[in-house]
Amino acid sequence: MLQAAQRSEKKTKGKKTAPHERYLEAYRWMLQTRVFEDKLASLYRGGLITGGVYVGRGQEAISAACGMFLQKGDIFAPLIRDQAGRSAFGEPLIDVARTYLGSRQGPMRGRDGNIHRGKPGQGQLAMISHLGAMISVTVGVLLAKKFKGETGFVGLTTIGEGGMQSGATHEGMNIAAVEQVPLVLVATNNHYAYSTPNDREFACTDLVDRAKGYGFEGYTVDGTDLAACLDVIGGAVKRARAGRPPQLVVASVLRLAGHGEHDDASYITDEIKREPFAQDCLKCAEKVIVDLNLADAETLKKWRDEAAAEVENAVATAQKEAAPEAGEEDWCAISMRHLVDQIP
Amino acid sequence: MSITYLEAIREAQAKLLRDDDRVFIYGQDVGGNFGGAFKATKGLAKEFPGRVLNAPISEDAMVGTAIGAALQGMRPIVEMQFADFSSIALNQILNNAGTHYWRTNIPIPITVRLPSGGTKGSGPFHSQSMESLYAHYPGLVVMTPATVEDAYTMLIEAVAIDDPVVYCEHKYLYYHLKADRLPTEGLPIGKARIAREGRDLTIVTYSAMLHESLTVAEEFANEGLEIEVVDLRTVKPLDTDTVLASVARTGRLLCVGESFPWGGATAEVIARVTAEGFHLLDAAPARINAKDTPIPYHPNLWSAHRPSAKTIAEKARNLLRE
Numbered sequence: 001m002l003q004a005a006q007r008s009e010k011k012t013k014g015k016k017t018a019p020h021e022r023y024l025e026a027y028r029w030m031l032q033t034r035v036f037e038d039k040l041a042s043l044y045r046g047g048l049i050t051g052g053v054y055v056g057r058g059q060e061a062i063s064a065a066c067g068m069f070l071q072k073g074d075i076f077a078p079l080i081r082d083q084a085g086r087s088a089f090g091e092p093l094i095d096v097a098r099t100y101l102g103s104r105q106g107p108m109r110g111r112d113g114n115i116h117r118g119k120p121g122q123g124q125l126a127m128i129s130h131l132g133a134m135i136s137v138t139v140g141v142l143l144a145k146k147f148k149g150e151t152g153f154v155g156l157t158t159i160g161e162g163g164m165q166s167g168a169t170h171e172g173m174n175i176a177a178v179e180q181v182p183l184v185l186v187a188t189n190n191h192y193a194y195s196t197p198n199d200r201e202f203a204c205t206d207l208v209d210r211a212k213g214y215g216f217e218g219y220t221v222d223g224t225d226l227a228a229c230l231d232v233i234g235g236a237v238k239r240a241r242a243g244r245p246p247q248l249v250v251a252s253v254l255r256l257a258g259h260g261e262h263d264d265a266s267y268i269t270d271e272i273k274r275e276p277f278a279q280d281c282l283k284c285a286e287k288v289i290v291d292l293n294l295a296d297a298e299t300l301k302k303w304r305d306e307a308a309a310e311v312e313n314a315v316a317t318a319q320k321e322a323a324p325e326a327g328e329e330d331w332c333a334i335s336m337r338h339l340v341d342q343i344p
Numbered sequence: 345m346s347i348t349y350l351e352a353i354r355e356a357q358a359k360l361l362r363d364d365d366r367v368f369i370y371g372q373d374v375g376g377n378f379g380g381a382f383k384a385t386k387g388l389a390k391e392f393p394g395r396v397l398n399a400p401i402s403e404d405a406m407v408g409t410a411i412g413a414a415l416q417g418m419r420p421i422v423e424m425q426f427a428d429f430s431s432i433a434l435n436q437i438l439n440n441a442g443t444h445y446w447r448t449n450i451p452i453p454i455t456v457r458l459p460s461g462g463t464k465g466s467g468p469f470h471s472q473s474m475e476s477l478y479a480h481y482p483g484l485v486v487m488t489p490a491t492v493e494d495a496y497t498m499l500i501e502a503v504a505i506d507d508p509v510v511y512c513e514h515k516y517l518y519y520h521l522k523a524d525r526l527p528t529e530g531l532p533i534g535k536a537r538i539a540r541e542g543r544d545l546t547i548v549t550y551s552a553m554l555h556e557s558l559t560v561a562e563e564f565a566n567e568g569l570e571i572e573v574v575d576l577r578t579v580k581p582l583d584t585d586t587v588l589a590s591v592a593r594t595g596r597l598l599c600v601g602e603s604f605p606w607g608g609a610t611a612e613v614i615a616r617v618t619a620e621g622f623h624l625l626d627a628a629p630a631r632i633n634a635k636d637t638p639i640p641y642h643p644n645l646w647s648a649h650r651p652s653a654k655t656i657a658e659k660a661r662n663l664l665r666e
Contacts, residue, residue, distance in 0.1 A: 136406075
């Protein structure tokens with residue numbers, strides 16, 4: 001499974017990384033994400049999180065790969081199931097814990113409770129729930145960088161097979177190709193849009209076939225295979241950075257959770273759970289690590305313990321912090337205070 | 345020399361492109377030699393190469409792209425071909441641009457130009473006035489300039505504002521309205537203007553309906569009745585103080601707007617005046633809007649669908665009788 005990754009050596013965050021080192025780094029982001037999201041799910045079930053919890057179980061490999069090849073100056077516009085990619089891109093766990101637990105010190109200050117968080121000033125855009133909307137926003141950031149004469153940058157944004165069916169996605173993909181910006185769009189087909197299976201979502205043979213129609217270059221990847229994800233995403237990022245047309249990568253996985261933690265996902269059939277794409281990418285990656293002896297059992301345990309400690313620490317910190325107070329909120333939706341409408 | 349409302353919009357954009365490297369214009373048919381469906385960008389693509397760009401028929405993606413560019417410090421102006429088509433971009437304008445500052449502390453300085461309002465023969469999809477819809481949502485400034493001078497200075501201000509601005513320019517005024525020269529400065533944004541002083545009745549209005557209202561005021565003056573006309577200039581923020589001060593002088597309020605009648609800017613003005621200044625009113629406040637149907641094509645129907653000097657005069661007369 002590692003052969004593909006071993007063939008290509010790519011720069012990660014400015015330094016040369018050997019393929020097995022990158023594999024292990026990505027694995028650790030996946031592991032931390034799994035441990036963290038299991039914790040969030042248990043907090044949710046215990047009634048300690050208000051609002052929804054949305055996890056990326058089963059999608060950690062493709063998501064981590066998305067964050068691994070982006071550098072300072074690049075743009076990442078993640079979506080609902082991208083904790084692994086967000087972490088790999090540089091989002092601190094404490095930002096996530098503070099957001100979900102409603103700390104006033106979090107990046108969203110209690111104004112948003114889960115996945116819409118972002119730090120646009122640091123290249124991580126703040127998604128909205130309306131699917132496809134962030135594609136053209138990413139295009140705009142990249143276009144402005146072109147206007148300003150910057151070079152060598154790339155933008156990566158993600159979507160699911162559900163979001164691939166929206167009008168905004170169509171407009172966004174088209175305008176990306178018209179403007180010839182260095183964009184990578186990673187579409188992860190987890191086979192369900194909430195409860196709706198693929199056959200009620202689209203009727204084409206493979207979503208990657210759409211690439212040609214938009215003037216993108218298209219690739220598919222097995223989202224359960226971390227090495228393949230690193231290889232294909234790494235290649236797409238490299239090509240976009242080098243000035244090739246926008247890149248579409250379609251990954252295949254099964255969502256190994258509900259749409260959110262409120263959802264028992266009873267609609268996912270036993271038949272689909274036996275498909276190859278239904279494998280757990282984290283377990284697959286662990287098997288590779290053990291089979292190829294990339295790390296010993298003791299190291300794997302140490303990493304798991306470290307992830308658990310980091311997660312506990314972030315959650316404990318956020319839980320101690322004060323919640324936002326309505327009386328201290330300025331209730332002002334625009335930045336130019338003198339223009340605020342004083343509605344009686 | 346005389347300059348039209350439309351030329352003022354073009355001149356404002358030329359000045360913005362000349363003075364500020366961050367400005368670019370994005371919209372359908374704005375580039376090349378064409379200069380836009382109404383010629384509001386005529387000659388600008390040639391004068392400012394690479395900064396006046398044709399966009400595909402993708403209103404959602406046009407605004408999304410502008411939002412992204414604004415995040416990088418640019419000051420995009422998006423031209424909608426007609427205000428009506430901005431409904432395709434509602435999601436980006438309301439949910440993305442309008443929420444961004446609140447959510448992330450980073451404002452989105454985009455200006456979306458909406459060629460608005462009715463001209464005869466334009467029908468249901470090329471005549472809409474959407475200011476009330478945009479004003480309903482948080483996070484946006486909504487401008488409705490009624491004069492050549494305001495068209496010019498307010499567009500320059502719109503681009504300077506750090507927050508998203510919906511700039512509603514009226515298509516009927518494009519050619520009908522002329523001024524001798526362009527001003528160097530205008531009233532502050534958010535400040536209404538007393539377009540005509542009076543003592544018997546206050547008409548609060550904006551955009552093209554200002555001129556219908558002024559016509560009525562002139563007509564009534566011949567009978568010795570003095571109507572005060574307030575031009576809101578921006579429907580959001582809404583200058584409640586200026587409106588209340590006028591109603592305090594006249595005791596009577598009529599609100600006139602061209603958008604559909606359910607809710608909206610005129611209803612908002614009446615709600616504020618009755619809540620804050622009930623004691624100032626000598627008669628129940630009234631309002632006139634377009635009818636609650638899609639906008640008709642035929643001039644006979646269209647001229648009856650929108651408020652006009654005739655219907656405004658009737659309403660004003662009833663109010664003055666009370």
